[in-house]
Structures are given as C-alpha cells and as structure tokens.
Amino acid sequence: MPFLFRVLVLMCLLTIGSALPGTSRADDGVHKLVLQISDNDPHKMMGVLNVAANVSRHYSGIGEEVEIRIVAFEAGLHLLRTDTAPEDVAKRVRGFGMSMPNVTFVACGNTIDTMERLEGKKIPILEDAEIVQTGVVALIEADEAGWTIVRP
8 A cells, every 4th residue: 555655656746746837948948937026126126137057057058048038017117217226227127128138128018007097108118018908818818828937
C-alpha cells in the first residue's frame, strides 16, 4: 500500500506541476512574463526594469526568446507619465524602447481617465507605452493565456 500511495502522490504532483503557468514555454516556444507596477515608487520601478533586463539577457544568452510586458496602473502609472516620472525612470523606459523590442510598456486607460478627471487636464504618457482599457484585465487575460505574472 505505501508504494501505491507514493505512485499516486507522484502522479498528482506531476499533473499539477505541468498545469502551473510559468513551468514551461508557451506552445510557440516563447517565454512570456508580465511585470506589474501599481506603486508610485521610482525605486520599485527601477527594480521592475532591472528584472525585465535580467530576464531578457538570460534568455537571449541561452538562445531562447522571451516577451515581457510591464503593466502600470493606479499610482504606478505616474512612472509612465511624462510630467511625473522622474527623469532617470523616463530615460530608462525610453532606452528599453530602443534596445529591447521584446519589452512592452502598458498603461491602464481607466487610471488615465481617473487622473484626468481628478487633475482636470490631459495626462501625458510616455510614447513607449501602449494604452489598454483596464490594466488589471490585461493581467487577468495574460494569466489566462499562460503568462507568468510577477509583482517585484
């Protein structure tokens, strides 16, 4: 009986492990990572950018592809705004646009709308950012599509 029990446990673990997102590459062979930023913290954003750069270099170094999306919403959107992002953050985001085409920046449209309503002005977003309707929905849909989501 103990042997049969161990075999069943092993089979369950293997089944669960194969179903977890991030445990293998997508069907197209490309690793997929979403990093989220929801805090207006330049230090945290630099950490997110460091993670993106390190992951990109790692996979490039072993000859594999990776697609990375950085999703900003709530207070984290300030770090993709041209009028509130610290210059070092804005410069680094622009640098990613030029040197790492596999990294995409995503800005939450709902957060932009709320900020515009509260501030009474158009919110300028860095040109390297794509605007989606809802940042959190972008995270949900990425998760459902098998992307690994990390909040550094």
